[in-house]
Amino acid sequence: MSRRKAKNGFRLTLSYIVLVILAISAVYPALWVILGSLRPGKSLYSKTLIPSSLTFEHYRELFTSKSYLFGNWYMNTLKISILSMLIGIFLTLLTSYAVSRFRFRGRKTALSTILVLGMFPGFMSMIAIYLLLKEFNLLDTHLALIIVYAAGAPLGGTFIAKGFLDTIPRSLDEAARIDGASNFRIFIRIILPLSRPMLTYMALTQFVGPWVDFIFAKMILRSKEKWTVAVGLYDMVSSNTNTNFTLFAAGAVLIAVPITILFMFLQKFLVEGLTSGASKG
Known part of the structure; x- marks a missing residue:
């Protein structure tokens, strides 16, 4: 013992x-990045973790300097991320609800296709997407990013959402149909309220992806005023003549703020959804 x-x-x-x-x-x-954003000068290197003096000059410079359009980039990224998240969640929910609740011809083929396409990295299709957007005159527009981000959401989220919807008892659907509810009303009034735990996960993933994406945004957006934060921050330190890493650290801290707030806010709904989403007999 x-x-x-x-x-x-x-x-x-x-x-x-x-x-x-x-x-x-x-x-x-x-912690090093946060304290580095408060360190005077342009270098992140320091002999001590905590700087001898603190300054918020770098944060002020991000929004006041004429060399950078950080405020504009920040709002661009916020708009793209929010719209992509909302549209992507809507498309994923419709797709997962259809394959979870209905049986139709080609259902297994559609699921297999989504599974196979989800295995391939997204950057493999970038050239084809670029040429397609060019034909529709959508290059250098935020709409192009929103369409691509939202359209790609079902590939990564359908199976996760379907697995959760399969756990919701079908007896709820049948009882609602007896009362005369349509499929859309069942989806809105029954499925969505019980899907809050899954919705929180999807909201986080669909928001964070466009918020931190650099490769695709760099390829599509050409005008400086239309850049996202990731593209703008890269431009700050990409050349040998610009090595203001403390300014870069301040921008990185501001990037992390919405993600942190979103996670903290949705965490409460996650717990609430787990406790209130049970089937009561």
């Missing part, structure tokens, strides 16, 4: 050590 307690104690201690190491590995770089 004592040997088992000692073994369990060793495992528990080892688990805590690993968790502490992982926590330090995750927190230390983020």
Whole structure:
């Protein structure tokens, strides 16, 4: 018995050590960037983690300097991310609801196609998408990014959403149909309220993807005033003549703010959805 307690104690201690190491590995770089954004000068290098003096000059410079359009880039990214998230969630929910609740010809083929397409990296289709957008005169527009981000959402989220919708009892649908509810009314009044845990996950993933994307946004957007934050920050430090890394760190901190707020806000709804989304008999 004592040997088992000692073994369990060793495992528990080892688990805590690993968790502490992982926590330090995750927190230390983020803390360095945050403090670096408050450090005077242009270099991120410092002999100490905490700078001798703190300044918010870099944050002010981001929005006042004529060399950068950070405020414009920030609003562009926010608009693209929010619209892509809303449209992408809507398309994913419709797709997953159809394959979860209905049986139709070609259903298995459609699921297999979505599964196979989801295995390929998105950048493999960038050239084809670029040529397609060029034919429709959508290059250098935010609409092009929104369409591509939203249209690609069902490829990554359909199976996750379908798996969750399969857990919702079909007896709820049948009871609603007896009362005369249509499929759309069932979807709006029953399926969506019970799907809040899944919706929170989809909202986070669909928002974060466009918010931090650089490759596709860099390829599509050409005008400086239409850039997203990721493209704009890259331009800050891409040339040898511009090495203002403390300004870059300030921009990186501002990028993390919406993601953090979104996660903290949706976390409450995640817990609420898990507790209130049960089927009551």
